[in-house]
Amino acid sequence: MARFVLRRVALLLAVLFAVTFLGFAAMNLLGDPLVNVVGVLAELDCDAIEAGTAEDTTVDAASRDCDTVAAARAEYHLDRAVPVRYGLWLGDMATGDFGTSFQNDQPVSQVIREKLPETVILLVMAQAVALGLAVPWGVLAAYRANRAFDRGSTVASFGLLSVPNFALGVVLLYLLALRWQIFPSAYESDSVSGLLFSMVLPALTLGLPLAASYQRLLRTDLITTLQEDYVHMARAKGLPPMRIMFRHALRPSLFSVVTVFGVSTGTLIGGSLVVEQIFGIPGIGREIVTAVIRDDFPVVLAIVMVVAVTFVVLNFLVDLLYSWLDPRVRAR
Amino acid sequence: MRSVGVGALMAGDPLLSVRDLHVRFATERGDVNAVNGVSFDLHEGQTLAIVGESGSGKSVTAKTLMNLLPRSARVSGEVTYGGHDVRALAAAGTKHFFGVQMTMVFQDPMTSLNPVKRVGEQIAETLRYHLGRSRSEARSEAVELLDTVGVPEPARRVRQYPHELSGGLRQRVVIAMALACRPRLLIADEPTTAVDVTVQKHLLDLLDDLRRRRGMSMILITHDLGVARGRADDVAVMYAGRVVETADADTLFADMRHPYTEALLRSIPRIEDPVHHRLDPIQGRPPESIDPPEACAFAPRCAYAQSDCLNGVPELDGLLGLHRFACLHPTGTERGAAAMSANQAAGVTAAGMPVGGDR
Numbered sequence: 001m002a003r004f005v006l007r008r009v010a011l012l013l014a015v016l017f018a019v020t021f022l023g024f025a026a027m028n029l030l031g032d033p034l035v036n037v038v039g040v041l042a043e044l045d046c047d048a049i050e051a052g053t054a055e056d057t058t059v060d061a062a063s064r065d066c067d068t069v070a071a072a073r074a075e076y077h078l079d080r081a082v083p084v085r086y087g088l089w090l091g092d093m094a095t096g097d098f099g100t101s102f103q104n105d106q107p108v109s110q111v112i113r114e115k116l117p118e119t120v121i122l123l124v125m126a127q128a129v130a131l132g133l134a135v136p137w138g139v140l141a142a143y144r145a146n147r148a149f150d151r152g153s154t155v156a157s158f159g160l161l162s163v164p165n166f167a168l169g170v171v172l173l174y175l176l177a178l179r180w181q182i183f184p185s186a187y188e189s190d191s192v193s194g195l196l197f198s199m200v201l202p203a204l205t206l207g208l209p210l211a212a213s214y215q216r217l218l219r220t221d222l223i224t225t226l227q228e229d230y231v232h233m234a235r236a237k238g239l240p241p242m243r244i245m246f247r248h249a250l251r252p253s254l255f256s257v258v259t260v261f262g263v264s265t266g267t268l269i270g271g272s273l274v275v276e277q278i279f280g281i282p283g284i285g286r287e288i289v290t291a292v293i294r295d296d297f298p299v300v301l302a303i304v305m306v307v308a309v310t311f312v313v314l315n316f317l318v319d320l321l322y323s324w325l326d327p328r329v330r331a332r
Numbered sequence: 333m334r335s336v337g338v339g340a341l342m343a344g345d346p347l348l349s350v351r352d353l354h355v356r357f358a359t360e361r362g363d364v365n366a367v368n369g370v371s372f373d374l375h376e377g378q379t380l381a382i383v384g385e386s387g388s389g390k391s392v393t394a395k396t397l398m399n400l401l402p403r404s405a406r407v408s409g410e411v412t413y414g415g416h417d418v419r420a421l422a423a424a425g426t427k428h429f430f431g432v433q434m435t436m437v438f439q440d441p442m443t444s445l446n447p448v449k450r451v452g453e454q455i456a457e458t459l460r461y462h463l464g465r466s467r468s469e470a471r472s473e474a475v476e477l478l479d480t481v482g483v484p485e486p487a488r489r490v491r492q493y494p495h496e497l498s499g500g501l502r503q504r505v506v507i508a509m510a511l512a513c514r515p516r517l518l519i520a521d522e523p524t525t526a527v528d529v530t531v532q533k534h535l536l537d538l539l540d541d542l543r544r545r546r547g548m549s550m551i552l553i554t555h556d557l558g559v560a561r562g563r564a565d566d567v568a569v570m571y572a573g574r575v576v577e578t579a580d581a582d583t584l585f586a587d588m589r590h591p592y593t594e595a596l597l598r599s600i601p602r603i604e605d606p607v608h609h610r611l612d613p614i615q616g617r618p619p620e621s622i623d624p625p626e627a628c629a630f631a632p633r634c635a636y637a638q639s640d641c642l643n644g645v646p647e648l649d650g651l652l653g654l655h656r657f658a659c660l661h662p663t664g665t666e667r668g669a670a671a672m673s674a675n676q677a678a679g680v681t682a683a684g685m686p687v688g689g690d691r
Contacts, residue, residue, distance in 0.1 A: 229438050229444040230445055230447070232395075235399075235400055236398050236400065236430060236436040236438075236510070237435060237457070238428060238458070238513075240425075240427070247449075248449070252446070252448050326448055327447070327495070328495050
């Protein structure tokens with residue numbers, strides 16, 4: 001077990017290293033980061049101004065433009081080579097200093113603290129919707145395999161899987177918020193219950209297609225499990241069908257669903273970019289979109305890191321879940 | 333949704349009665365007739381052995397009795413248990429019938445236990461569901477049951493998972509599980525085929541002993557006539573979905589009539605045989621059950637086959653409960669002897685199988 005955890009930690013570090021390096025390189029090589037910090041001042045030829053060969057056009061005598069530029073260069077280590085800058089940034093990260101946003105001089109850690117909870121609530125609710133729907137749906141479809149309900153749900157799930165997020169979001173918004181006015185159409189944060197209630201539609205938008213794919217996987221695995229001798233044995237023991245489904249067949253049939261559950265987090269975060277825009281949720285997804293557009297690389301990199309850590313940790317938990325699902329895994 | 337209790341049977345009434353059972357599976361290649369008109373009676377406290385090769389329909393018969401066939405199966409005929417129509421009980425979703433009145437043990441103990449549940453839980457589950465035992469009552473009963481079936485250290489075993497037990501132990505667990513609610517009828521489908529030879533006899537003796545002590549009835553399904561010998565009161569030999577010979581065990585072994593029964597017995601090695609004695613396997617393969625010809629299904633592999641064997645399916649002669657066989661040239665009779673010598677003289681049977689002169 002200790003070796004297992006160690007291997008996982010090593011993997012986490014390797015993933016973080018790769019992800020941040022790629023992200024860092026991309027943000028620094030595409031365009032001059034200085035422009036994003038100081039704007040047009042980046043155009044100034046400060047060497048020439050200092051040497052007196054160019055005119056200093058500073059308007060405000062209290063802070064000379066070239067001092068601003070020099071301060072920015074120093075803060076973001078912009079006069080160093082990219083790999084060195086990466087090393088320095090990594091060092092800051094390791095000490096818990098996530099840097100400052102270019103856009104509004106807010107500490108990045110504060111940005112994350114403010115935006116992350118909204119997205120986490122959204123993703124947890126989306127997974128809850130997906131699993132909560134997929135388990136009974138998959139069980140019923142497998143129980144009635146190839147009958148009307150199963151065929152209908154095949155059509156429904158392929159429908160859900162082929163509709164893009166934004167389209168589904170807009171349809172749900174129109175029907176459930178505007179037409180029937182069951183759910184609010186936009187984000188509310190007045191109260192916890194109001195917040196959760198306003199998150200229902202976004203969670204459905206993300207969760208329904210996921211429920212469809214879980215349902216497909218669970219149905220197929222269940223149909224296989226139902227052929228097993230121990231299911232026949234359970235029937236010979238006279239247990240009722242639904243008890244056999246939930247007590248005997250379900251757990252051994254959850255492997256694919258659990259695997260996809262782990263991997264789907266990445267897809268969900270991608271989906272939350274769109275969904276947060278549609279429903280006006282001030283979460284990580286919206287933040288990263290604006291940060292990327294403005295080349296605000298401290299924010300982008302921090303978010304990328306948060307996502308990567310979540311992904312690796314979640315999949316580590318999924319591995320632990322396997323051994324709960326099947327005691328034979330534990331023995332290995 | 334009522335539960336079914338079967339009280340004392342009228343004297344002479346069978347516990348289980350099967351009449352003209354047919355099972356057909358629709359496949360893409362055509363209908364497979366897995367069971368073609370099987371009838372038998374099983375009396376309280378008795379053991380019936382159903383013997384036959386793979387594909388003879390013996391397992392399908394057992395699964396039909398337990399209502400375990402897939403939905404694609406088309407079943408006709410009558411199965412009654414203590415006067416109740418079993419298929420009607422199953423269709424009505426009757427609680428506490430299967431598992432309490434009749435239950436089944438499967439061939440492979442490696443696959444018939446749920447790999448993700450502790451064995452104690454799997455035994456206790458029926459006690460809790462059918463008999464309403466509390467969790468702790470069921471647990472201690474599970475330990476007792478494991479002890480009854482000869483599992484050492486039962487208190488420790490109940491907490492183990494199936495993969496932690498050997499094949500022989502697992503089959504004992506399966507037996508304990510099946511017997512938990514004291515069923516009156518146990519169907520054992522090749523219960524020892526998948527375990528080591530050294531364990532087989534122990535398990536068969538255990539089943540026999542439990543049956544005797546509990547006054548249970550048993551249907552023992554096997555491909556091995558030797559297993560049936562000494563353990564069964566009655567034997568039914570099945571071939572191609574039909575019972576081809578049936579009698580009480582003593583009569584059958586002393587006085588067998590069907591060439592298939594004879595061939596089955598000859599294909600078993602016996603301890604009295606000289607060392608390096610060549611076994612006498614049955615030639616050819618079991619017949620296809622899609623569109624079978626209107627003939628004796630065993631004729632192509634039968635050393636006695638005459639031309640009349642190829643015209644029409646021989647009926648199972650005689651009255652139910654007596655020695656019955658479906659053969660036109662039965663072994664041990666003059667007709668059989670004549671058929672055999674004619675075939676030996678010709679060197680070939682009417683169905684075209686070569687016959688050696690040295691049989």
